Amino acid sequence: MDKTIDKIMKLINFRYFLIIVLLITGVLQFFLMLGNVQGRTYDVKPLQLAPDTIRSTKTIEDSYKTEQEKKRIVEEVNPVYVYNEAIVTQRTAIVTSLFDYVISVKKEAAASDKEVPMEEQVKQLKKKFNSIDDNEISIALSDEQLTALLSLDEKDLQYATTELNDYVKATLENPIRDNYVEDERNAIESKVRLRMNLNSKALDAVAQIARSSIVETETLDDAQTKKLIEQAKSNVEPTRILQGQIIVQEGQIIDTEMYRQLELLGMTDGKSSMKPVVGILLLILLQMSFMFILFERWDSDMRKKRNALLVTAIVYSISIVLMKILSIIATDFDFVIAFFYPTALATMLVRLLANDRAAVLVTVMTAASAGVIFQEGYSSVLQMEIALYIIFGGFASLFFMRSVEKRTHILTASGIVTVVNLLFILFYLLMTQANYGMKELGVYAIAAAVSGFMSGTLTMGLLPFFESAFGILSTLRLIELSNPNHPLLKKLLVETPGTYHHSVMVANLAEAACEEIGADGLLARVGCYYHDVGKTFRPTFFIENQMAGMNPHDAMPPEKSAEIIIAHTTDGADLLRKHKMPDEIIDIALQHHGSSLLKYFWFKAKEEGKELDESLFRYPGPKPQTTEAAVxxxxxxxxxxxxxxxxxxxxxxxxxxxSIIADRLNDNQFDECDISIKQLKIIEEVLCETLNGIFHSRIEYPKM
Incomplete structure (x- = not known):
């Protein structure tokens, strides 16, 4: 697979490859999650028999019923009325003024030198009454009634004033609303006619004044009433159709109300809402955008980025498939089967095969997707307990897998994930405030344990497949290769002990330098262990393996010696390929001499007067392609x-x-790798410090 992908990558650049992979991942995720947001629909019509018992697939507010309830509550709200005490004083004052006007007109007529006709007195009185009529009270008295009032003597007028004021005051001191005004006017008129001792004509006039004095004393307070109405509306609980609620029984006639509820739930054909589908598309777009940004900005070599992208996409897709399977069978169980999902599986795999940043992103993405796939309950956008369950489990594995040197460390991390799972499920059970028996508690405890240990077991089981399929050199694989019991290292130790010792020393130097400049120190160390395995084909031709000062090169022409020495890089690469070693290790074996010149034998040939092509004394390369190979x-x-x-x-x-670093620079050996002059200066310092520690001066002990 790795070679096939290499061919594809030669045709398109990484950005297009990234877009294609994310597009495929997003489309797969969309179709896997689509069924979890689209409810079941029925081909039913009003007034027909229900083919099945139809239950609500979700909890939703019935806005129509809620509005109906609000209208009912509003009708029950009592309006707020305000009593106006000032009206009593105002009306009694008007009554007094009216009778004072009558007395005043009578006195003016009596004081006149000549007799004032009654018609003139009536006219004057009407004028005075009209002044009140325009502003305060509407009094419609006939000329006959005004004449009757003027015919009364002052004593009767005072009597009428006092009695009528008492009646008006007694009536107006009680709250009178608009719809009761006429009743109160009739009542006071009856009281006047029955109790006041006046002639019939005067009683008519006084009764009319009495009626006109009675007005509304309690008025509606619109602001307070509206406030009460709004408060009543806000106290109305929304009417909900609950998840699992039976809308219609099998064989029952579907009435208009049942059909309305089915339409509201989107359970009738053609009424399924597209909003959740659009929501899923937006979620996937958001997730894929973050993945695009992560891998687009990842500063690493193309092959490593490509493999990390594919691993992340495949692991994430496997997680979605696994969650989909669990969601399908979840309806057959009475407990939350999603707790069996291996929370740390995706996180562990991506952490081991890519890096921490990708693992964090996949953890959050998996949690969000699980929240949608396992969603249920009222207005459930995300099943938050499952989303948080995966986040806590995934992050627990990240924190406790900082250093993975053995596969057993994965199982240790799985045990810690199990403990975190148990604690979270305990939190969930306590927050639900439900009573659980020992059977239910046991099931949830088993779910937490299965989730944790399946995370580790599946990670260890799937890891070799990813490493093999994509040629990924994980930390665990490197640690396994560093084991001295590896056949090639045992071969190197037994057949070329000097080379083995040299390789270990180089590994110490290279690892220290790589770690100082931010390169992969472990890869450098393991690469050094195997970089000279080609010397096992002709051990004695290399000075570190020569004993008793015998050097076979002394009896050989320099070009032949150079051929043997140079061959150890390609021989080593062939041997490593035969043992199916990772490409990174093979590349180090080929590149650790680059295309440098074997100066010793080149100058030896020139001293012998031979005119030979310089290329015969240069390593075939390639030049170092990575920082680790350069170091x-x-x-x-x-x-x-x-x-x-x-x-x-x-x-x-x-x-x-x-001098060695300068010679490599002048020979252009670092032209094809990403290493800077600043990094070379750091490498120089680290190598000097490490070598000084190895080759420090020793104390000369006295001879005994």
Missing amino acids: ISVADSVEAAVRSMKEPTPEKIRKLVQ
């Missing part, structure tokens, strides 16, 4: 050179390291 190439040469140095001192070591 190993320097560490390899430095270690060999310092080891052959007599009485090494810090000054001598520094000059030697500087």
Whole structure:
């Protein structure tokens, strides 16, 4: 598969490849999640028999019923009325003024030098009454009634004033609403006619004044009434159709109310809402956008980015499939079967095969998708307990897998995930405030344990497949390869002990330098262990394996010696391929000398007067393609050179390291890898410090 992907990558650049992978992942996720947001629909019509017992698939507010309930509550709200006490004083004052006007007109007529006709008095009185009529009270008295009032003597008028004021005051002191005004006017008129001792004509006039004095004393307070209505509306609980509620029984006639509820739930053909579908599309778009940003900005070599992308996409898709299967069978169980989902599976795999950032993103994405797939209950957008369950389990594995040196460490992390799962489920059960028996508690405890240990077991089971399919060199794989019991390392130790020791020394140097500049120190160490396995084909031709000072090169022409020495890189690569070693290790074996010149044999040939092509004395390469290979190439040469140095001192070591690095730079050996001058200076310092620690001066012990 890895080679097939390499061919595809040669046709398109990484950005287009990234878009294609994310598009495929998003489409797969959409179709897997679509069924979880689309409710079941029925081909039913009003007034027909229900083919099945239809239950609500979700809890939803019945807005029509809610509005009906609000209208009923509003009708029961009592309006707020306000009593106006000032009306009593105002009306009694008007009554007094009216009779004072009558007395005043009578006195003016009596004081006149000549007799004032009654018609003139009536006219004057009407004018005075009209002044009140325009502003305060509407009094419609006939001329006959006004004449009757003017015919009364002052004593009767005072009597009428006092009595009528008492009646008006007694009536108006009680709250009178608009619809009761006429009744009160009739009542006071009856009281006047029955109790006041006046002639019939005067009684008519007084009764009319009495009626006109009675007005509304209690008025509607619109602001307070509206406030009460709004408060009553806000106190109305929404009417809900509950999930699982039976809308219609099988064989029952579907009336208009039942059909309305089915339409509201989107359970009739053609009424299924597209809103959840659009929502899922937006969620997937958001998730894929974050993945795009992560891998687009990932500063790493193309092959590593490509493999990490594919692993992340495939692991995420596997997680969605697994959740979909659980959601399908969930209806057959009375407990939350989603708690059996291996919470840390995706996180562990992506952490081991890609990096921490991708693992964090996949954890959050998986949690969000699980919340949708396992959703249920009132207005459920996400099943939050499952989403949080996965987040806590996934993050627990991240925190406790910071250093994975053995596969058993995965199981240890799984145990910790199990404990976290148990604690979260305990939190969930306590928050539900329901009573659970020992059977239910046991099931949930088993779910937490299965989730935790399946996370580790599936991770260990799937890890080799991903490593093999994509040629991924994980941390666990590197640690396994560093085991001295590996056949190739045992072969190296037994057949070329000097080379083995040299490789271990180079590994120490290279690892320290790589870690200082931010490269992969573990890869450098393991690569160093195997970089010279090609020397096992002709051990004695390499100086570190020569015993008793015998050097076969002394009896050989320099070009033949160069051919044998140069061959150890390609021989080593072939041997590593035969043992199915990772490409990264094979590349280090090929690249650790780059295309550098074998100067010793080149100059030896020139001293012998031979005119040979320089290419015969250069390694075939390629030049170092990665930072790790570049560091190993320097560490390899430095270690060999310092080891052959007599009485090494810090000054001598520094000059030697500087000259080797400068020689590689001048020979353009670092042109094809991403390494800077600043990093080379750091490498120089680390190599000098490490070599000084190895080749420090020793105390000369006295002879005994």
